[in-house]
Amino acid sequence: MDYPSKVLAKAVDEISGLPGIGRKTALRLALHLLKQPNSRAMGLGNSLISLVNDIKYCKECHNFSDFEICDICSNSKRSDELICIVEDVRDVIAIENTGKYKGKYLILGGKISPMEGVGPNQLNISSIEKKLNDGKVREFIFALSATMEGDTTAYYIYKKFKNSGVTFSSIARGIAVGDELEYADEISLGRSIVNRLPYNEKD
């Protein structure tokens, strides 16, 4: 495709480098920005530059943060005894949105995936050791994807630290609220029968 302007072509090239955005969508977005006041595109452009230049990573949990220690890790009302091990920041946001968790987090930054060339050394596993040495943790909760990579990662961490004296647990797998049994997959349904819970009228 031949664009009438190099400036436009460059913008389309850059936008279409984002995942899930093709050249037609990129052109549509560029034309949209050109129809808006200039401040709109300048705001977007500057926010992207500031994103990669100004963002920090929390030293404790590896979450994104504006400070050295993130709001969750520096919150004294949250328990230091519970550490939820997640893959990335989206999982933290999802769990925080439930309002049901009052411990802290540790972000691995991925999961073990030989297919994608991600081994244990690329993940923040040394931080688990550091948390253990601090001596405050009582329980690590795995909140990883219910995939082979997620299970492998949990198993690797469990095997490495199982003799450290802390408890390891995993978020419950089962039938989601609102699901009909008929359409549930066999593995989830099977696990939910094996790991059945005492009936609780408040649930």
Added chain:
Amino acid sequence: MDYPSKVLAKAVDEISGLPGIGRKTALRLALHLLKQPNSRAMGLGNSLISLVNDIKYCKECHNFSDFEICDICSNSKRSDELICIVEDVRDVIAIENTGKYKGKYLILGGKISPMEGVGPNQLNISSIEKKLNDGKVREFIFALSATMEGDTTAYYIYKKFKNSGVTFSSIARGIAVGDELEYADEISLGRSIVNRLPYNEKD
């Protein structure tokens, strides 16, 4: 949704202001940029800023351009006698991709749409008058959307300039190449019968 960093929240806000991009996709894109080398996001950010600051509009056809007169208008191999009237730059790109048109263009910048508050005064209709005064044009070709707004715009322009001595034509409507008649809409099929063409074995 509560983001762990204001810089991240600002970027997600800005990205999700683009049409067709929600907050979840915006977060995914921001996290993607954070995983890439910083130069990636800086390149994208700077290209967007440069897009709105450095782009020019061709004085002749209102296309985007890096110069005062765009490459198409300044190309002496293209005919000044044929002017194709289109809605926006995407239509120019689409027609140029066919390689079948050797005239010039005039970009209206939209179509008459009372629903969206776009009247003839918001469009580059005065440029048609200017082209007529230059005296080089022999034929205007309407290449507008086959919608009520497109038809209204063509009719408005035709009515205003029909006594100027130039020809007005419209791109052919009919059955697209590869279409099965069974699934064609009645209006296109009806028009294609009424406006049937002499059989040409080269087609």
